[in-house]
Amino acid sequence: MKTNKFLSKLALVLLVSITIFSCKEEQIVDLKNDSAITSFALNLSSLDALADATIKAGVTVEIVGEEILINIPFGLKADTISKFLSANAATVVVSNGATVSPASGTPVKFNVKTPIYYTVTAEDGVSKTAYKVRFFETAQKGYGVVSEYWRKKGTQFTDKFTSNNEKTFAVTPTHIIQQIGGLYGGNLKLVKLSMLDGNEAGYAKLVVAPGDTIKQIRAMAGDRKGGFVGCNIAAPGQDFKVWAWDAHDATPRQLIKWNVDGLIPVGVAPSWAGNHVGRRISIVGDLKTEAYIYSYANFTLDILRWKITNGVATASPEKIHYTPGGSMSRFELWTSVIPMGATATSDIIVNSASAGSEVGVLNGSTKANYMSAGGVATPKGIGQFIEYNGIKYYIVLNVEAYATPHSVNARLYDYTTTNTSAIMGENWWLTPVPQKIEADGTLANGDATGCVDAILDADGQGFKVVALGTGCGIVVTKFSKKKEMTF
Known part of the structure; x- marks a missing residue:
């Protein structure tokens, strides 16, 4: 009995000791190591x-x-x-x-x-x-500082530019896809240039399927999401084709095949030209999901629009009639149709050169002009649109075709509050303007064409404008929202 009592007391002491020790352990507090x-x-x-x-x-x-x-x-x-x-x-x-x-x-x-x-x-x-x-x-709105990003003359590329050879390109977040040759058939190449520094990164694919290789690209455009499109040029009765690349290294697929018909000519086209479709092309949206593709027909007032849904295009285009607001009578060879948004009711900028040049804007809902301005269209009717930090920018290619040497640059116009030609005329070019690139000494001077496009930076701190001159080269200009202070 004494032994049992002793063991009972010992067990009680141990239990109390363990309980006290456990309580002491629970009272230990870990100090935080957060230092933010x-x-x-x-x-x-x-x-x-x-x-x-x-x-x-x-x-x-x-x-x-x-x-x-x-x-x-x-x-x-x-x-x-x-x-x-x-x-x-x-x-x-x-x-x-x-x-x-x-x-x-x-x-x-x-x-x-x-x-x-x-x-x-x-x-x-x-x-x-x-x-x-x-x-x-x-900058509280728009950009605050302009700086040249990189430039290359046309003769610095492996596939060199040639004198006055028309060219086109598409811009993606990481690459510029530069067309060489193949405007009217022949030896077509699509050179991939790094957006970072202009270094060449191989060629985009041209084989759609066995026995089906793309041989002509007349115009190109990027969807600013990574995909891009290219098209041929087609007269009435011919097939207008658009091919799509969902990424710079993707295999192309035929997106549109439309037998050109139903156009309404305005006047008589020159003997060396006709009511062609495909001299320019624009895209807005995402090629893989939903987007719109725009083109036009020379020597008409017909804007053509295809809707892309889940990567598939409508069989035939919607035809939108453009009513000139000034002395312009029809779309000449050089016209840009520039969507300002990725919906069926987004406004559309039209920049048409020669024969009464003008910049006009179609109301996306009513399809009526609400602004037109003569005397401000660029010599080749080449333009683009981008919205950044609360400002809408209309970007045009400024071609000094007959200077010695000829040169090219992009110029920006703040379109945000414009609704009349008077306002557009007063505030036409923003300053400072991006740098220009002059013709290489080995290329003949003369008429110059080109392309212009813009793309937002991934970090949201700015955007880049890419300008190409056919007898010059490529210059990329960066527009930034802010710059570090040096006080």
């Missing part, structure tokens, strides 16, 4: 006196990785910036339990010559993260 800045706000009180309240509202902060990016609107004067940043007490919020140096609310003199770092120390006292502060001038 969760929000950062500058003191903006020094900007209260500014007449333009949108400038203060336009100061924004982004925390990207281990950097604090301060965006300040373009137009702030140097002395205002100096006062604003000479002793700014930023409010800094960090991870729970962490500390930051300089401390939140401490006046700091910011400059780029001696970068400022905010160092966060976690609750455990070990984990630390240093955040560098950088400042950018930022």
Whole structure:
């Protein structure tokens, strides 16, 4: 009995000891190792006196990785910036339990010559993260800075440009697909150029199926999603064909085959030309899902539109009649039909050159013109459209065909609020304009044609404009929303 009582007491003591020890273990607290800045706000009180309240509202902060990016609107004067940043007490919020140096609310003199770092120390006292502060001038709308990205003369490519040989291309996010030869049949090549630097990256495929190889490409366009299309040129009674590549390395597929008919000629076409379809082509949307393809017929006023649904095109085009707003009477050889959106009711820009050049805009719903402007169309009627950071840009190829040497560049027009030809005439070219590329000395001067296109950058910070001159080469210009400050 005594033994049993002793064992019972021993068990009770052990149980109490284990319970006490377990409670002590549960009371141990792990210190956090998070060392992040969760929000950062500058003191903006020094900007209260500014007449333009949108400038203060336009100061924004982004925390990207281990950097604090301060965006300040373009137009702030140097002395205002100096006062604003000479002793700014930023409010800094960090991870729970962490500390930051300089401390939140401490006046700091910011400059780029001696970068400022905010160092966060976690609750455990070990984990630390240093955040560098950088400042950018930022456009509240549209772009803020223009810079040349790269350029190459036509004779620098393996497949060299030749004198006054008409050319076309398609632009994708990663490549420019450059057509060489094959405008009217013959030795067609589609050269892939890196969008990054213009380096050649092989050739796009031309074999649709065994025994079916594409031999003529007259016009090309990219859907800005990675896919692109190319077409032949066809007269009434002939088959107009459009081929689609879903990516720069994809096998092409025939997207459209339409026997050209039902066109309404305007006047008599020159003996050396006719009511051809396919001299220009445009696409908007996504080739693999839903998109619209546009073309037109020479010496008519017929705009042709095909709808793409799940990668399949309608058998015949919708025919949209264009009513000129000025002295232009018909679409000549060089006309661009430029959709401004990927719906059936999106507005359409028409840029037609020669015989009364004009730029007009069709209302996508009523199909009636709501704006036309004469005397502002480019010599070759070559244009494009892109919308970026709240601004609608109409981009045209400016061809100085008869200069010595001839040259080409792209020019931009802010179309956002335009609805009359008077406004368009007053604000035609934006400045500064992209760089131009001049004819190579080995290529003959004379009439020049070309292509222009634009594409948004993947990071949303800008867009690129690609301009090609047939006797010149290619120049790519970058339009950026912001640039780093150097105060």
